[in-house]
Amino acid sequence: MQQEKYEKSGGRKYFLFLIYFMVLLLVSFCWFSIRGNRSYPDISILCSPQIRTVHIVNISQLDLLPDLPLERMMYEQPKALKPLRTDVLMVTPWLAPIIWDSSFNIDILNAQFHQKNVRIGLTVFAIKKYTVFLQTFVETAEKFFMVGHKVNYYIFTDRPNDMPNITLAEGRQLVVLKVLSYKRWQEVSMRRMEMIRDYSKERFIHEVDYLVCVDVDMKFSDEVGVEILSDVFGTLHPGYNGGPRERFTYERRKASTAYIPPDEGDFYYAGGYFGGTVEEVYKLTNFCHTAMMTDKGNNIEAVWHDESYLNKYFLYHKPTKILSQEYLWVEGWGVPEFLKKRRFVALQKNHNAIRNKRDLDRMRNSRMRNKFQKY
Ligand code: 48C
Helix, strand or coil: CHHHHHHHHHHHHHHHHHHHHHHHHHHHHHHHHHHCCCCCCCEEEEEEHHHCEEEEEEECHHHHCCCCCCCCCCCCCCCCCCCCCCCCCCECCCCCEEECCCCCCHHHHHHHHHHCCCEEEEEEEECHHHHHHHHHHHHHHHHHECCCCEEEEEEEECCHHHCCCCCCCCCEEEEEEECCCCCCHHHHHHHHHHHHHHHHHHHHHHHCCEEEEECCCEEECCCECHHHCCCEEEEECCCCCCCCHHHCCCECCCCCCCECCCCCCCCCECCCEEEEEHHHHHHHHHHHHHHHHHHHHCCCCCCCHHHHHHHHHHHHCCCCEEECHHHCEECCCCCCCCCCCCCEEECCCCHHHHCCHHHHHHHHCCCHHHHCCCC
8 A cells, every 4th residue: 555655656756857857948948939040148147245146137148249339520421312423333233332542431430330449450461572662562551551440561572671661650660571583483473372361371360350461563653441341352454444244354365273254244343452351361362273273284374474363253252342444544645535533543553673594585465465454
């Protein structure tokens, strides 16, 4: 009898436990399905030893997100039905803004980026004789590039001793990175992708938020500010304004990883000016370098080197922002009506003096002439 009673009560306890467990399971399932899979761990215990109490509160990590309101600012009211420019394309079909003068308010943008304490890395390569361009490059960058923000100049060179001594404004520093040189100027140009990729992983990801990667035989000639910053951006090449895509000098040989068929292509992007967050620039440069190495293994080199691979990347990984030709023009060229500013210009250089003679002859016979067709 006693045994029987004992067994009955044990069985009843087990049954109750099972019910309790099933209910708990059901409740938690419903709770998760309502809240979806966004799990925000809650901080639930706050202790205050002074008054020896424990507060049970429910704080989600969403409550910890920083609030960054702008200060009061005075500026002209934007007009929803009055476009800022009608002479140029202001936005791409995938809704990436194209940056033209008078299409943005730099004061608002500066306030936003200052709040985020943004840090910008400017990468430039000065290999072999190209170190002659460093003085002008850095001096004009001091005047016009991201003035008032934190800037790291990353100077890749095989000749660190050629680095001129230039006093930088506050919040800006210059880092010289000693790297290998290559015999052919095309190789020097193309290997930039590999080196930017590797340094992004090793160093840049820890030091800056954005990278701007440009040619060195250039000078800044007007403001280049945070309006250019976006996840990943490219720049319209000055030699290609509105011409038909089949006339773009993309790589057209199917054997190359940079191949683009005549019926595809959005814009022709300049090889010497791209950038974005370190993460996105890492992906871009990794793609371009890998594609180049594949071609190299197949004894093929895209017609315009790193620029060809960059255009291939941007065809299938659309840039989130595009810089107009204001951000890349050529010194000595005429100034068409649509070009309100020339912010960064390619210096007229004597290729003979600066590149290997042999390559110069080869280049003269190439399509270089119609590469810089008149706009
Ligand atoms: O630093 C060098 N040294 C070279 O001998 C050849 C190229 N370069 C880098 O590659 C420079 O940063 C150049 O600006 C860039 C290739 N771009 C040009 O030469 C013209 N701006 C197209």
